[in-house]
Amino acid sequence: MAELRIQTLQAAAIADGLDPLAALRIAVFREWPYLYEGSSEYEKKYLDTYLRSARSLAILVWDGEHCIGASTALPLIEAEPAAQRPFLEQGQALAQIDYFGESIILRSYRGRGLGVKFFELREAHAREHGLKHCAFCAVERPVDHPARPADYVPNDAFWTRRGYRKQTALQASYDWPDIGQTQSSAKAMSFWMKTL
Incomplete structure (x- = not known):
């Protein structure tokens, strides 16, 4: 990773990296399993939550002038209602949980340890803010x-090695249009958690 530069932005300063973050989300989330037909309008609305949080974090990875990876985090209590709802429905308190947003890397840069680095930096963010649990x-x-690609390997084993466990009782729903569609449809999302 010597040739790559990691930039961390917090709170309103995330606005400085908003365009490359949004563009990267649109590019990477077109892949399986998200199949996201991205739009700048959707991205602006989604990422606004991070700009309004005083405790949010965005990590951008640069190769020269090209943003090739990104990850985000913010306290769950400041996240969008769709992320909070499953925890509230299960009677869990939000105040001690850090919510991890995307962890995205262009395909040609994968396998260099960036995914591990993203988890390390986001877990450090949780500790910095006194949060005891991490969830995505x-x-x-x-x-x-x-x-579904025939050679697709899910990230479950990687997440398990990082100490995260799938929480079958915590199910969220997010809406976005699949590739080639103009209307959004609901997608089931499962939460994974770790206690620091």
Whole structure:
């Protein structure tokens, strides 16, 4: 990773990296399993939550002038209602949980340890703010989905090695249009958690 530069932005300063973060989300989330037909309008609305939080974090990885990876975090109590809802429905307090947003890397830069680095930096963010738990959610697609690549390997083993456990009782729903569609549809999302 010597040739790559890691930039961390917090709170309103995330606005400085908003355009490359949004562009990277649109590019990477077109891949399986998200199949996201991205739009700048959706990205602006989604990322505004991070700009309004005084305790949010965005990590951008640069190769020269190109943003090739990104990850975000903020306290769950400051996250969007869709992320909070499953915890509230299960009677869990939000105040001690750090919510991890995306962890995205362009395909040609994967396998260099950036995914591990993202977890390290976000867990440090949680500790810095006195949060005892970390949580993120991942989309659930049917195993027989026609767009599923034959060689697809889910990230479950990687997340488990990092100490995260799937929480079957915590299910969220997010809406976005799949590739080639103009209307959004609900996607089931499962949460993974770790106690620091």
